[in-house]
Amino acid sequence: MTTSPFQQRITTTLDAVRLQRPLVHNITNKVVMNFTANGLLALGASPIMADAIEETADMVDLANALVINIGTPSDRTGMVMQCAVSHAHNTGKPWVLDPVGAAATRFRLDTARLMLEYRPNVVRANASEIQALYTGELGGKGVDSTETPEAVESLAMTAARDWQTTIAITGATDLITDGYKQVRLHNGHPMMARVTGTGCLATALTGAFLAVEGDGLTAVTAALALLGIAGERAAAEVAGPGSLHGKLLDELYLLTPDIMNQHLKLEEQ
Amino acid sequence: MTTSPFQQRITTTLDAVRLQRPLVHNITNKVVMNFTANGLLALGASPIMADAIEETADMVDLANALVINIGTPSDRTGMVMQCAVSHAHNTGKPWVLDPVGAAATRFRLDTARLMLEYRPNVVRANASEIQALYTGELGGKGVDSTETPEAVESLAMTAARDWQTTIAITGATDLITDGYKQVRLHNGHPMMARVTGTGCLATALTGAFLAVEGDGLTAVTAALALLGIAGERAAAEVAGPGSLHGKLLDELYLLTPDIMNQHLKLEEQ
């Protein structure tokens, strides 16, 4: 398999993250805080997590990128998130949105749509969430998708252009588009869906890559490729999802650009 | 060991959970959110966790069962929990209560007793908590019990009848009663008490079984049997509780009705 310029740029961003150790600020859900902080540390980034309004702007200023995940929303954290993305937008800080469960309830859909107004650099979601965000119709099954990325492909292209962002829809095959270019990623393993927060971790890692790589499409593709390959390698070693949880973090720590190049299953369009 | 009709029904509910993949809504404590979400996923159920009043009724409507765990209570989450159980009660949604630390402080005891008014299908607790709930007297050691299930056996029978629920008291031997029938379960391993949230996980798994099995006694016995056997098998493979945490989830993922039938140590009365 030859290595395209895009693929080369993806793997070199991994070195950049490890060299620069970017500070990634997370306002995220209570279920995955520990796991995503550990994922960022394993990769080589420096996570911070905070949700007090008193320090929101300070934290955005300190950080090299911002991660917003609405997985356990409340009126209080919604306000903090709005303050953070507004400040990020005004100061040019890159940020990524994970609209967890936006297809499940009107409250989450409204919260996620409010965030969209502040122009995230990347939206990482499942197919039902992107569909709900764009159409305004609820769906999915709780925080899980009932659609495949392929089923919402043309909608995602349109949405990415309308929202002026990059959309990454994860599933058996990940679909990534900025509304013009499209990338499909065939890495990953089904057992990863049995570990809570692998989607949230994909979003957090995207934050780390956004801190060192200005192009959203490159940053999120790098994050998803890294996580997918780490998941494949980890799944090959374990009997179940409890052990996968730890091994996945080990592989994030161990992966090199060379290993990524060997395992990457990527199609560009 | 012959297999009783009750035992058969217990093991077949495991297949039902895996086939139906019920959506289980959890309003639970911050210490165990990640572990119990992973436990539900390992089993084959679909967890959701949320505690915003704005989406409480929607989440209960979406879910196939509700889990209420008062492990880190506040006035805000107490109100959300009351809203959720009231809605579950009015709409006939099955739900399970875990009164974590109800024996430790008056605030927790009052919170747990308020929840009881909305008629949980199952109460999963330790002996000190059941004693405190019934007598109104504090006791225990923090969130741990200072009584054995056996010591509160007759009190539990009376309480189950009074509250019209099924009570499951976990300990070295688990005691389960709906006020008429009694079940004792001798599965499990002492090292499980060194992993935070194994009791909370028992409650969360009970939610998954309640979603597919209308009888509370059957549902909670299935959950405790599954967890106890998974714990035994996991403990045999590890040196300490850190590894048990992951292996326990692996075993929840791997267990089959056949393995359950081979290892189940159950007495019916």
Place this chain on the structure above:
Amino acid sequence: MTTSPFQQRITTTLDAVRLQRPLVHNITNKVVMNFTANGLLALGASPIMADAIEETADMVDLANALVINIGTPSDRTGMVMQCAVSHAHNTGKPWVLDPVGAAATRFRLDTARLMLEYRPNVVRANASEIQALYTGELGGKGVDSTETPEAVESLAMTAARDWQTTIAITGATDLITDGYKQVRLHNGHPMMARVTGTGCLATALTGAFLAVEGDGLTAVTAALALLGIAGERAAAEVAGPGSLHGKLLDELYLLTPDIMNQHLKLEEQ
């Protein structure tokens, strides 16, 4: 290596914790709750975590020691923490402060300084945090330090005397001082910095040792020695930080006074 009276006292406190199983109350950050509860259980202590104002004084009264960690502060938890430390101070309950991120934002620095007024028995922090607390100047990199313990050594001596507390600054070498005596600890492994909350765990374990050992210098040295040696032993067995997370807890469970005496690398001054 001969065993000094101080070293002997350190290792015997480990037996005391396991014998007494102290109840340790934690008001701590949402990222590390699960990990630090598991660490306390692995050691042999009994953790409780709560942050409701309604039960704050009750929990402090029930507990044998109190752990305050400001890692994810808010106005609500700040008030609860102040209530808890005020009650601990007034009733003579030992407590330990972890000023997470005190060097990062003014809000955290002010919160941590307010806590200091209630005279913690021990402050466990990194070098940037101690420097910020003493000088009032922000610094560090998020929740990470940009200084070594050695660089703030004389400042720490002065601060410990001024605040009438014991200060433990963790890093490649840990520096511990009550303002008069100094201890250096050379245990630990660099990979521990890739697991979120190892510093927070050091603080939580200090709470357990404070519950059985009245001298703060002895208690925190015991906690840091135990964790450092556990980390060394765990790191030798694993490929990355995901597996280290679990193995570290296993080693906390398995360590004996004999193993501690064999591995302890301690200098007294």
